[in-house]
Amino acid sequence: MFLFKLLVSALLPFIILLLLKLIHRSRHSSQEHENSPPSPWKLPIIGNLLQLSGNQRSLSKLAKKHGPLMLLHLGSVPVLVASSADAAREILKNHEPMFLDRLKSTNLIKITYNFKDLTFSPYGEHWRHAKKILVHHLLSHNKVLSYQKVREEEVTLMMGIIKESCGSLVNFSELIFSYTINVFCRVALGRKFESENVKNLIELSIVMIGLFRFEDYMPCLSWIDKLRGLDSIMENHHKKVDKFLEAVIEEHLCKKRRESDKGESCVVDQEQHFIDVLLEHNEDDDTTSFRFGRDNVKGLFLDIFLAGTVQTFSSVDWALSELVRNPKTMKKLQKEVREFAQGKPNVNEEDLVKLKYLNAVFKETMRLHPSPPLIPRELTQDLNLMGYDIKCGTKVFINTWAIGRDPTLWDEPDVFKPERFLDSPIDYYGGHFELIPFGTGRRGCPGIHYSKTLNEITLANLVNKFDLALPNGENPEDLDMSESSGAVIHRKNNLFLVPTPAFK
Numbered sequence: 001m002f003l004f005k006l007l008v009s010a011l012l013p014f015i016i017l018l019l020l021k022l023i024h025r026s027r028h029s030s031q032e033h034e035n036s037p038p039s040p041w042k043l044p045i046i047g048n049l050l051q052l053s054g055n056q057r058s059l060s061k062l063a064k065k066h067g068p069l070m071l072l073h074l075g076s077v078p079v080l081v082a083s084s085a086d087a088a089r090e091i092l093k094n095h096e097p098m099f100l101d102r103l104k105s106t107n108l109i110k111i112t113y114n115f116k117d118l119t120f121s122p123y124g125e126h127w128r129h130a131k132k133i134l135v136h137h138l139l140s141h142n143k144v145l146s147y148q149k150v151r152e153e154e155v156t157l158m159m160g161i162i163k164e165s166c167g168s169l170v171n172f173s174e175l176i177f178s179y180t181i182n183v184f185c186r187v188a189l190g191r192k193f194e195s196e197n198v199k200n201l202i203e204l205s206i207v208m209i210g211l212f213r214f215e216d217y218m219p220c221l222s223w224i225d226k227l228r229g230l231d232s233i234m235e236n237h238h239k240k241v242d243k244f245l246e247a248v249i250e251e252h253l254c255k256k257r258r259e260s261d262k263g264e265s266c267v268v269d270q271e272q273h274f275i276d277v278l279l280e281h282n283e284d285d286d287t288t289s290f291r292f293g294r295d296n297v298k299g300l301f302l303d304i305f306l307a308g309t310v311q312t313f314s315s316v317d318w319a320l321s322e323l324v325r326n327p328k329t330m331k332k333l334q335k336e337v338r339e340f341a342q343g344k345p346n347v348n349e350e351d352l353v354k355l356k357y358l359n360a361v362f363k364e365t366m367r368l369h370p371s372p373p374l375i376p377r378e379l380t381q382d383l384n385l386m387g388y389d390i391k392c393g394t395k396v397f398i399n400t401w402a403i404g405r406d407p408t409l410w411d412e413p414d415v416f417k418p419e420r421f422l423d424s425p426i427d428y429y430g431g432h433f434e435l436i437p438f439g440t441g442r443r444g445c446p447g448i449h450y451s452k453t454l455n456e457i458t459l460a461n462l463v464n465k466f467d468l469a470l471p472n473g474e475n476p477e478d479l480d481m482s483e484s485s486g487a488v489i490h491r492k493n494n495l496f497l498v499p500t501p502a503f504k
């Protein structure tokens with residue numbers, strides 16, 4: 001041991017010298033392509049990985065030093081980070097055709113049934129087909145309206161659970177997550193499932209998507225993935241997901257067979273669930289040159305299953321947290337909602353268009369907490385962007401978190417102030433690059449209507465019926481607002497509140 005220590009202390013100065021030399025060389029080499037965007041210093045092999053902590057906050061810090069268009073190296077992979085509304089517009093609008101592909105990572109192969117989903121599928125025939133199904137048959141404005149009954153029933157059930165627990169501590173994060181899963185399962189599959197099992201599948205899938213793999217960034221260290229047993233972890237998870245999806249598909253095919261044996265039309269329109277629609281397309285396309293096979297059905301279904309539950313849950317969770325942390329804003333929202341509800345037990349969806357402050361609360365929540373870091377894109381040809389040369393294959397990350405807190409765009413950017421949206425034309429449908437939590441353009445989110453309606457009806461009912469307080473007289477300003485890292489940025493810790501009924 002003594003000898004080892006002696007050896008290390010003797011070699012330490014040389015090791016430090018060698019590292020400094022390598023850093024100097026890598027700095028120099030990043031200036032070699034003198035027309036590249038600015039880059040922070042980087043270490044050999046790992047590049048800028050140590051400067052990132054897994055969420056958009058650390059990227060924002062770097063961007064403050066290096067500018068709104070910055071080139072990072074995650075291991076050997078070049079990643080362009082855009083942190084201003086202008087840079088986002090250049091990428092997502094002015095040069096959109098070159099940025100329509102998504103980043104591909106090894107973890108995604110299993111999760112997406114070899115990119116047969118929509119979110120991560122390459123821009124091409126499968127993507128076009130899948131997006132058309134979603135936009136026209138599952139998530140159109142009229143389709144979303146047709147899920148009203150499910151939303152109203154589930155919101156009433158959730159209100160009932162909260163009423164039972166009035167006066168005691170309630171885990172609102174858990175409750176809202178289960179509720180969004182129930183709504184989605186009823187709309188997509190026609191019935192609810194054992195919430196814990198489904199929750200586990202969803203949570204693990206999100207973890208798997210965000211799992212770091214050396215293979216993708218530092219191929220020379222891919223043996224570490226093997227040591228960590230990543231392949232078998234992915235395989236085991238995939239088997240569980242596939243078993244669940246096969247079971248729900250079989251359940252629906254069986255129902256269809258029974259109905260057609262009885263000579264009834266398979267499913268009446270109102271009872272057609274997401275999975276039925278996908279299976280119908282599965283049949284249709286057997287006759288065309290493009291095959292929308294069973295794996296396409298499963299890939300696409302899993303895609304919307306994750307987005308339709310986690311994303312939606314996370315934005316309600318953040319909205320509620322911000323409201324509890326800002327009691328004056330909560331009071332203002334309660335006043336608006338209660339005036340419209342006029343003592344009615346439930347707020348109806350028809351009332352939502354009139355609730356301007358509620359609408360502003362969600363915009364403000366999405367500005368401060370854009371839950372998915374914009375799902376990265378990939379550049380498909382060499383390009384000169386804002387005066388910089390960017391190489392084909394560069395991954396592209398739009399930092400919506402930084403844009404939402406840019407002091408040149410927003411007054412008091414860190415303050416939760418829904419009022420800023422009351423007389424403002426800015427919305428989140430993709431036309432205003434200051435606020436793009438749902439992305440924009442051809443690869444923009446098709447689930448905006450679904451989420452907006454569910455989010456607003458949920459929050460309106462919660463604040464109509466209950467007053468919500470932190471436990472033990474905790475100071476609202478001290479509410480923990482830590483963010484998770486990974487594929488979806490949700491609250492790191494669950495939100496616990498004590499509800500009391502607003503009306504006797």
Ligand code: HEM
Pocket residue numbers: 118119120131139303304305307308309311312315370371372373374375436437438439440441442443444445446447448450451
């Ligand atoms: C608050 C809720 C949601 C947020 C914040 C959100 C956000 C996003 C974002 C940022 C993107 C990437 C857009 C881009 O690259 O320009 C996206 C894509 C997508 N979202 Fe959402 N989303 C939400 C809800 C939903 C829901 C409810 C669904 C479906 C039920 C959904 C399905 C999808 C799909 C399939 C894509 C991929 C689109 C494509 O690549 O063409 N999302 N979403």
